Amino acid sequence: MPEHFYETGSPFIPAKPPPSSTTREDRVANKASQSWLILIYQAKIADFFRKITVTWSKNLVNHYLCFNVENPYDDQHPYTFKTDLKASQFWNKKGLKNFEIDGKRAFVYWDFRQAKFSSNPAPSSDYYVAIVYEDEIVLLLGDSPNDAYKRTKKRPTFPEATLLCKKENVYGKKLFCTRALLGDGKEEHDIVIENSLFGPGDPEMWISIDGISTIRILNLNWRFRGNETISVNDTSIQIFWDVHDWLFNESSSSYGLFIFNPNTIECASSANKESDDSIQGFCHVLYALKMG
Numbered sequence: 128m129p130e131h132f133y134e135t136g137s138p139f140i141p142a143k144p145p146p147s148s149t150t151r152e153d154r155v156a157n158k159a160s161q162s163w164l165i166l167i168y169q170a171k172i173a174d175f176f177r178k179i180t181v182t183w184s185k186n187l188v189n190h191y192l193c194f195n196v197e198n199p200y201d202d203q204h205p206y207t208f209k210t211d212l213k214a215s216q217f218w219n220k221k222g223l224k225n226f227e228i229d230g231k232r233a234f235v236y237w238d239f240r241q242a243k244f245s246s247n248p249a250p251s252s253d254y255y256v257a258i259v260y261e262d263e264i265v266l267l268l269g270d271s272p273n274d275a276y277k278r279t280k281k282r283p284t285f286p287e288a289t290l291l292c293k294k295e296n297v298y299g300k301k302l303f304c305t306r307a308l309l310g311d312g313k314e315e316h317d318i319v320i321e322n323s324l325f326g327p328g329d330p331e332m333w334i335s336i337d338g339i340s341t342i343r344i345l346n347l348n349w350r351f352r353g354n355e356t357i358s359v360n361d362t363s364i365q366i367f368w369d370v371h372d373w374l375f376n377e378s379s380s381s382y383g384l385f386i387f388n389p390n391t392i393e394c395a396s397s398a399n400k401e402s403d404d405s406i407q408g409f410c411h412v413l414y415a416l417k418m419g
Contacts, residue, residue, distance in 0.1 A: 161186045162248045164295045170265045170288035173229055175199050179258075179266055179288065185248035189213060194235070194258065194266075196228055208235055233260040236279055238271070257281075294412040296382075307387050307411035309336070309359050316359065320385065320415060322347075324373060334366065334385075342366060348374060362389055373417055383415040 163184040170179050177197035184191045190212040195205040208226040220239040225232045235258055242254035255269035263284045267275055276282065290308070297303050301322055306315040322332045330347035333340055341357045344350050351374055354367040365388045372381035388410040 160298055162246065162296060162298075164247065164249050165293070166268075166290060167292040167294075168266060168288045168290055171284045171286065172196065172260055172265050173231075178291070180205075181266075181268065183248035190248065192256070194226075196233075200229075206233075208233075210235075212239075228260055231261065233258055233265075234279075235259075236275065238274060238278070290409060292410050292412065294414075296414040296416055298416050298418050300418055303383075303413070303415040305411075305413055307413075308409055309362060309364055309387065309389055309411075318387070318413075320383075320413075322370070322373070330374060332368075332370065334368075344368070351375075364389055370415075381417055383417075385413040385415060387411040387413075 161184065163182065165183075166181040168179045168181065169176055171177075177199065179197070180195040182191070182193040182195075184193075191209060192212055193207065193209040195207050198205050206226060206228045208224070210224060220242070221237065223234060223236050225234045227233070235256065237254070237256045239250060239254050242250040243252045244250050250269070252270055255267065255271040255275040257264050257268075257275040257279055258266040259279050259281050262281055264275065264279060264281050265284050266288045267283060269275070293307065295305065297305055303320040305318050307318055308314075309316050316337050319335045320332065321335070322330070324330045324347070329345065332344045332347055334342040336357075336359055341359075342355050344353070347370065351371045352369045354365060356363055356365050358364070367386040367388075368383065370383035373383050
């Protein structure tokens with residue numbers, strides 16, 4: 128993948144997708160498509176601003192939810208919580224577990240009784256997952272916050288956790304669809320990436336946002352890497368792409384990389400600072416894996 132995407136040293140943009148197999152069961156299921164969604168937040172925990180990485184992953188065998196909480200005393204060993212959503216004890220759909228942060232217990236509450244799932248590894252609506260530490264909700268996921276407040280009898284930290292980056296993979300042939308925050312609030316926008324790589328004409332690609340074509344890249348054989356800036360609701364959005372593998376890698380694991388950033392890709396590196404003022408933007412990283 129292009130080195131200029133990674134020169135800033137951002138911790139959010141790996142040079143390739145995360146490995147899809149980490150356990151023996153995952154390796155057995157590796158023949159099946161593995162979907163994953165990674166959300167990176169900055170949250171205030173015990174007077175430190177720390178990154179919390181939330182990972183949802185799903186294949187035909189396993190369905191996991193995992194939290195990695197940054198350890199300010201040892202950056203090589205984050206505090207980790209993981210649960211199998213397919214395990215029998217999880218399917219009461221409402222539960223509570225705990226794990227340790229800085230020698231104290233953090234509690235994870237969830238309620239999926241009314242949750243709506245699709246092909247995405249994360250629920251689409253009607254659920255919550257809350258991490259409670261030292262009598263505060265340090266991270267709250269889902270669209271049912273009032274239910275979480277009522278059950279935990281706790282309120283969010285101030286400031287509340289901020290979403291820094293969303294990373295995911297999607298599968299397709301000519302069409303790839305996702306939803307992304309684009310810097311104008313909490314509303315997500317529909318993004319469609321369409322390509323025409325084979326045929327009588329030169330390869331080309333289109334990127335549409337909310338049904339409006341925003342970018343058309345012609346001569347894709349020569350412009351397989353690049354970036355353009357567009358405007359969405361008066362917000363400047365920088366779009367990076369690298370589809371070299373689509374064109375020149377014949378393996379079944381070829382993918383295109385797309386990054387949507389409301390400012391510049393450099394804003395992500397500022398998240399290393401221990402101040403909520405350091406959050407200057409959000410980036411959405413999409414790995415588009417071609418099937419067939």
